[in-house]
Amino acid sequence: MKNDPIESALARLDDISPQTPEGKFAFKKVLAAKSNLIVAKAARLIAAAMLTDLNDDLATAFDRMIEKGASSDKACAATIAIARALVQLDYDGPNLFLAGMRHVQMEASFGPPIDTAAELREVCAMGLANSAYAHKLRELVPLMVDKEWRVRAGAIRAIGIVGNESASLLLRYKMLIGDQDPEVMSDCFASVLQLEGSEGVKLVAGFSKSANPEIREAAILAIGASRRSDAIDWLIARFPQTADPPSRKCILLALSTSRTETAMEFLLKQIHTATDATARLAADALAIHSRDHHLADQIDEAWAARSAAGTNSLK
Numbered sequence: 001m002k003n004d005p006i007e008s009a010l011a012r013l014d015d016i017s018p019q020t021p022e023g024k025f026a027f028k029k030v031l032a033a034k035s036n037l038i039v040a041k042a043a044r045l046i047a048a049a050m051l052t053d054l055n056d057d058l059a060t061a062f063d064r065m066i067e068k069g070a071s072s073d074k075a076c077a078a079t080i081a082i083a084r085a086l087v088q089l090d091y092d093g094p095n096l097f098l099a100g101m102r103h104v105q106m107e108a109s110f111g112p113p114i115d116t117a118a119e120l121r122e123v124c125a126m127g128l129a130n131s132a133y134a135h136k137l138r139e140l141v142p143l144m145v146d147k148e149w150r151v152r153a154g155a156i157r158a159i160g161i162v163g164n165e166s167a168s169l170l171l172r173y174k175m176l177i178g179d180q181d182p183e184v185m186s187d188c189f190a191s192v193l194q195l196e197g198s199e200g201v202k203l204v205a206g207f208s209k210s211a212n213p214e215i216r217e218a219a220i221l222a223i224g225a226s227r228r229s230d231a232i233d234w235l236i237a238r239f240p241q242t243a244d245p246p247s248r249k250c251i252l253l254a255l256s257t258s259r260t261e262t263a264m265e266f267l268l269k270q271i272h273t274a275t276d277a278t279a280r281l282a283a284d285a286l287a288i289h290s291r292d293h294h295l296a297d298q299i300d301e302a303w304a305a306r307s308a309a310g311t312n313s314l315k
Helices: 005-013 021-030 036-048 052-071 074-088 094-101 118-129 136-145 149-162 165-177 182-196 198-209 213-226 229-241 245-258 261-273 276-289 293-309
Strands: none
Touching: 005 036, 021 036, 021 052, 036 052, 036 074, 052 074, 052 094, 074 094, 074 118, 094 118, 094 136, 118 136, 118 149, 136 149, 136 165, 149 165, 149 182, 165 182, 165 198, 182 198, 182 213, 198 213, 198 229, 213 229, 213 245, 229 245, 229 261, 245 261, 245 276, 261 276, 261 293, 276 293
16 A cells, blocks of 8 residues: 555654754754645644744744635644644744634535634634733734634633733623623633632622523632632532522532632531532532542541431431
């Protein structure tokens, strides 16, 4: 069987010694290849080796690929890999990231044509946020209403990275107008909690009463993921006030994912003293830490203490 030249070229990339002058020169040549798959793998290897002196070569390859679109870079494989590499390498080239943020590439699929550049816009939004570009927020706003949910979510994470008062106001506005995708709202909650601290906890906590169960869960889980002491205190105080089983389960899971000492103590106490149903929910929430042998011993001790006390339905 005849060898595939692209597969062979991809395999040869693994033999390049990236830190040598010869290796860097080889990567420069590879970045000029016609195959987007070869360029994409080269970009990933360059990023892994942290070869910042090849940033300009990566940018040149990006410009070449994005100009020709799908005819040269099917599924945006090369441009996405290059953009990710440049973000990792702290490249401060706003024009490149702006071009990526504005790129739409419709390609044929089994159904209607699909936009394969969504991930590219998402990655470039983060690149612009990390740059010194003066008007980054102005350029990120259009992506907040992008038709692709992952782009909207990426724009929100990027705005959170910008981290100033204007960024907070944009995120607050997005929270108030909402989004049809709960994952977008989840990123919004996380960014607000990171930027606004205790004020963010109060704001996100308000969404725990949303009529949409997915938004409720996203808010509760984001509060737990913040790992803030006031956020954990809010979850613990909220639990006995919450009647519906899905929300109770979500609060316990949020506490478990926080992995804070206060949260772990609360969950273990539920196994020891709460009703049978609540004890099982707490144990289920702690199951995500199945590889933590010390915690497993603490859970066993809590069950043993429960059995010795004859606890069943105390609440």
